[in-house]
Amino acid sequence: MLLWAAYVGAYDKWGAFSDPFPIHDVTPFANGVLLATDGGLRFRSIYENVVYHSEHGLETSRFHSVVSSNNAVYAVSEYGLVAVFADGSIPWRIINRSYVKNNVRAVPHGTVMSGHIMTIAFEDRLAFFDAFQGRSLLTIDRIGSRSLSITPVRELLIRGDSLYAKMDKETYVRKMDWANLASDKRLSDPNSWSLVPAGTVVEGFDEPVKKVTVDSQVLTDEQLYHDDGSSKVKWQVKTADGTYLVGSEYVFFNKTGEKTVTDLTGFNGYSPGEVYEVKATPEGGVLAMSVDGKLSYGSIGGWGEPHYAYSTLSNGPNGYSARMKTLSYLPDGSMFYHIWGFVYLMYSKWGAHLEYDFKAEDNHCFDKYLPNYAISVATIAAPDNSGFLTSTGKNPNYGVVYFTKDGEVHCANGIGSNPVPGVMHSKIDEDGKWVVYIANKDGTALASEGGLDVITFPSPKANGGELVNGQVKYYGGMNPAPVDMVYDPVGDRLWLVTMSSLAYLDEEADTIMTPASTNGMLGAEFTSIDVDSHGNLWVGTTNQGVYRLTPKNGSPDTLKILHFTTKDGLLDNNVADLAIDPVVGAAWFAHEKGVSYYRRNDLKDAHKNMTDSAEVKVHAYPVPFRPKTQAFLTIDGIAEKSTVSIYNRGGALIKYFRNEEVAGGKVEWNGREDSGKLVTPGVYYYVVKKGSKVKKGKFIIAH
CATH class of the missing domain: 2.130.10.10 (YVTN repeat-like/Quinoprotein amine dehydrogenase)
Structure with a gap:
């Protein structure tokens, strides 16, 4: 784990916050267990809790199997990408991509290993893989009389020199010369497998666990069981400290000699869940809405605790199927959100306090798609930040709704060109009128035909807050x-x-x-x-x-x-x-x-940098800069389209930055000349220019 810590300490542009479930497989790893999940490879011990994602060299975050052998750990992804964690890996290294092109899923918990040979079960084949050489030896699509595309392997087991392949109703076995498998001429022969007689018990295959037993002792801790008495545990992994008890949604630890268990299921911090909408905030970071109705805030430094936006109502599958974009906010922290069919919600303090709810069943003016059932695909801030705008579906024409921050509701009913409204944008034109852009379609299906309405309203402030006299221009023929x-x-x-x-x-x-x-x-x-x-x-x-x-x-x-x-x-x-x-x-x-x-x-x-309103002044860090141990010297707070020059103490130009090198308001320098030679220690000066504006500073380089 020290290797991993050193790796992520370096500057990494990618990051993730995931829900590392369900658990498909488990194997011993360091002083704990490694879990293959749809949200990454999770390392869990009584001391540590880490998830590896795509950015850690894995190239994917969905894994179906993990196996251990010879001081290395191997992972097989959903589509057969093979990765290894071993000495020298930083921290994971892909050793084979050949199976991915088949676009066939690997069977969860369907990989076994003997020596350096991995056997991987896919939904239509069985693959033999040499982990040392990083290459596939052979794939077979039949076992005995069975075609694996029709009767796939569900689980594999190695006992001694025998490989067992369990299907839905029957099991086959084959003697294997693991050390010389590449020279096994009959490996591709389906008749080299034998059918295990019906009723034969093959110890080692996963069987439903009714009572969790560790070292002949039945554990009765209620945490291990569902309300109906069934076990939450599928696998057990023994370590020097105790036994890890793992299920598809649970991780427990039983210390040797004790009857109670410790629940290790939870992850450090929080996970945003199954997210269908994200919205950047004015202070940095994002708000995320999950399909189960939970709102949460995250930044690159961590993720906050999700909480229900409104009771337990949620957008469920509608979040995806309708491509909902209904989370919006104002600069003062007011927020607005719609739950498909039921209610519009207005919050203050970035969602911390519910100010108003506008239920479809109440007597509001907005259109309804069905009786007491209102649908909106999008909400946006009103162009003057006085409230929020949405559009509500109705046959044959949708309406536009304006919710003020004071809880007033004003409607322009039946103004749209189609029954179902879509995403929105608004602005104030040069005459002070509101211009609202609304996508629309002739049905609720994503593939429905539609177009774009551009609706111009006089400012509601001039009409008692009402949306009146809307002029509609329709651009049609967009399919979908x-x-x-x-x-x-x-x-x-x-x-x-x-x-x-x-x-x-x-x-x-x-x-x-x-x-x-x-x-x-x-x-x-x-x-x-x-x-x-x-x-x-x-x-x-x-x-x-x-x-x-x-x-x-x-x-x-x-x-x-x-x-x-x-x-x-x-x-x-x-x-x-x-x-x-x-x-x-x-x-x-x-x-x-x-x-x-x-x-x-x-x-x-960086458009406000080097202006009177700039929050960040031009500065360099770290000072002193040690290029042999630190990756970059950063000069931050510079304006877009600036130039940056670095001079030595004698006034000689050492480095010059411009164009894309200064995008985003900062430059990063590795302490080397254009020739690649490391500059000598000493005092250096930087000059930032944009037009007539000039900012100067100095820093020290130390070796």
Whole structure:
């Protein structure tokens, strides 16, 4: 574990907060156990509690098996990626990717190991893998008379030189020469397996545990059992300190000689749960909403305790199926949220206090999709921050609703172009009118056809708070309808994503346009979009991770693409939502098993740096800087589009930074000249220039 601690102490741009369940497999690891889960590889002992994710070299966070052999631990992912943790790994190293291309799941708890040979059960085959050489020896798709694509192996067991393969109703066995398996000419012969006679008990296969017994002693601690008396435990792992008792959702520890157990199920801090929506906050970090109705706050430093937004009501599957974006806030900490079908909620103090609830069954003016059943896909802040806006579905036309911070409700009923409204954006135009952009569709299905309404209202302040005299302009023909939108202030452009396409509103041409070139984004199903302070678009997908799109020379028609997946550090390639945090300089991603984030300098908004309102002054750290032991000297607080020059004590220019090197308001220097030579110790000076503004400082380099 010291190796892992040293690794994560270095600067790492990726991170995650996950829900490390269910547990699919367990093996001894260091002084505890390693657990294969859908939320990463979790190390648990009575002393330590750590989860390894994609960013730790694993390239994925969904694992189905773990096995130990010869001072090394191996893990097999959901689709057969093989990773090892051994001396020299930092901390995990991928040793085989060949099985992943088959797109077939590995069987949970379906890997066994003898010597250096791993046997991996997939849903349609059995694979023999040489862990020392990091290569597959052979895969077979039949055992005896059975085709494994029809009758898959459910569990494997090694006893001596025999390999047992258990199916649903029968078990086969084969003698194995593990040390010389590569030369076994009959390994591919299905008839080399023997059917175990029916009724034969093969000790070692997992059997339902009725009473938890450790060292012949039945443990009666009620923590180990469900209310119906069934056991929570599936596996036992003995260590020098005691026995770990593990189930799909539980981890317990029984100290040798004692009858009670310690519950180790919980994780340090908290997990955001199954997240479908994330929203960046003005102070940095994000708010996350989970499908079970829990709201929580997290930052790169940790995650807060989730709590129910309203009783136990939740958006459940609607959060995903409708691509809901109903969490919104005002700068003063007022928050708004909608629970599909039932209620609109207004909070103060960033969700800590419920101020108002607006139930569908009460006599409010907003439209209802069914009697006492109101649906909204999105909520947003009113453009003057006086309250919140949403749109409510109704046949044949949706309505728009304005909720003031004082709890008043004002409606423009039946104004929309379709029954079901979607995501929203608003602004105040040069005449002081409210312009509200609302995606819409002709049904509740994601694939429904729809378009975009642009509705202009006179300011409610001039009409007693009412939304009246709305003028609607409709852009139709979008099939499927938009699922998310974002306004890019750099390009002064509204962007939209449907399930299958990216588009933008060209108000001069009075039409919805599709970029001419989006090479590299074929076949993706889109879920979400946001924009950073430099005008880069970030797009989430259901199966291909995240794309960053940069308009070339400011043109929306040709986009330069960067692609990020679990191989880069993303927790999961299924991204339900994303949010750009310009305060910390991070992109946040919502997943079924939690959230992940990606820090990079150019995500930080530095437009206020070197101004009178700047919160951070130009400064350098660490001082003194020791380039032999410290990665970078950072000069922070600089303005966008600045230049940074570093001089030695004699006035000679040593290093020069500009353009992308200063994006995000800081530069990082490794203490070397352009030639790669380490500079000599001494006093150095930096000069930051942007136009007529100049900031100077000095620092010391020590070896």
